[in-house]
Amino acid sequence: MRIVITVQHPGHVHFFRHPINELESRGHEVHVFARENDVAIDLLEAYGIDHEVLAAESDSLLSLAAVQATYETRLLRRVRRIGPDVIAAIGGVAAAHVATVLGTKSLVFYDTEHATLITKLAYPFADVICTPACYRETLDSGQERYPGYHELAYLHPDRFDPDPSVIEEAGLSPDDEFAVVRLSSWDASHDVGNGGFDDPRDVIDRLEAAGLQVLLTAEGTPPADLEPYQFTTPPECMHDLLAYADIVVSEGATTAAEAAVLGTPAVYVNPASLGYTAELEDEYGLLFGFDGADRHGRALEQIDAVVETSPGTWERRRARLLDDRIDVAAFVVRRIGTLARSHAANRSTPATGTSYR
Known part of the structure; x- marks a missing residue:
């Protein structure tokens, strides 16, 4: 499987680092693209995660739109060359937009109900939106609830043992x-x-x-x-x-x-x-x-x-x-795998009467 993961915040690095390691250990191809934000790049380097930085950090709300546009444009170019089976992200504005343009699958994880700008820009384009079971919004389509929190993707005792x-x-x-x-x-x-x-x-x-x-x-x-x-x-x-x-x-x-x-x-x-x-x-x-x-x-x-x-x-x-709650990292790996395999199967089986070159 070919998988793209996007990172725009330090919390995204924590959330995806165990799934990235597991997917790579199983022989899958994982590409990580990032935008500078706080210590996100420092964390990627500390955890030894190969990545490419596509945009600088925005220094104000006014500059955020320009930075996001640059990030999406560069992401589109990189992802077009990769041809992934799925693009996964938290929030997922860029991931959902790029996946829609390229006809691949997008998998968005989110837990912040009041971030309405992000949800309005991402949700209508996302194929699957995974939210904690306690997420207060019920979405029109594509929503999948799971019994956990983002933080349990990296702080579940199966994943984290504190160092005294x-x-x-x-x-x-x-x-x-x-x-x-x-x-x-x-x-x-x-x-x-x-x-x-x-x-x-x-x-x-x-x-x-x-x-x-x-x-x-x-x-x-x-x-x-x-x-x-x-x-x-x-x-x-x-x-x-x-x-x-x-x-x-x-x-x-x-x-x-x-x-x-x-x-x-x-x-x-x-x-x-x-x-x-x-x-x-x-x-x-x-x-x-x-x-x-x-x-x-x-x-x-x-x-x-x-x-x-x-x-x-x-x-x-x-x-x-x-x-009561699950190891969310294991859920992320399963969900990425299911969606990626589905896309790969559809891509390898052309519809009747359609010719692919």
Whole structure:
């Protein structure tokens, strides 16, 4: 099988890296094309994934359209030469468009209901759209639901075993209790009009008052008074820290969900409630989401409640989650294989009365 996978965000690298390795180990031909975004290229290189970068990173919403156009144009040229059986992507705007033009199959994975610009541009052109079972939208056609989350493609215990040495590399000792705080830049297309904490300094103070050391990671430049809390770790080691943290406080949904599926309680402050963040909260009690005018104060109170809860509580809740949910990487491999084989079979069997040269 010939497979194309597109990457436009660091999370896409994590999601596809195990499927890429499995497909290649089975002898299939996998081509990865990327657009620069945050540390996406660094991750591809860290994981040893062969790839080609087709476009630079956009520095504003205004430049995003031009960058996307360049990316799609170059992707079309590359994919036409490859002649793949399937193009797979998260979000899948470029993948769905290029597949439609070339008459190949597109397989889109997505979990973000409020990213309406992406869904309007991608969904009408996609052949199959795989969404978590908790995804709130029911699509007109092509939707396939599965019992899992994107994060379980790389953080399921069959795929991930945290490395304790990362704790010392971050400047902590194994006995230290610590929190990871993730601040967002709020410049993505689906972040317009949204915001998180009123003052992140209050979060740091509340965590330190509870006896926790604080590791801060921020998109963009954090407030000057918070710079001493910033830490540096290779991007591929971030999940190890999330696994060993006592609490994660995040303005980003992905980081909050990653912590939750690892069994680390996550306080999530963002006006955007998603199907998966709601399920991780309502069904499993591993994530606590806050929005509205009073989100800042209520989140600070929840930090206190989490710190006072026995660690065994989170372990039991995670165990129940893993009983209910699948290894998503294995699902991705199966779904790519099924769609690619279907396309390959159709391509090799011309319709009656049709001549192919």
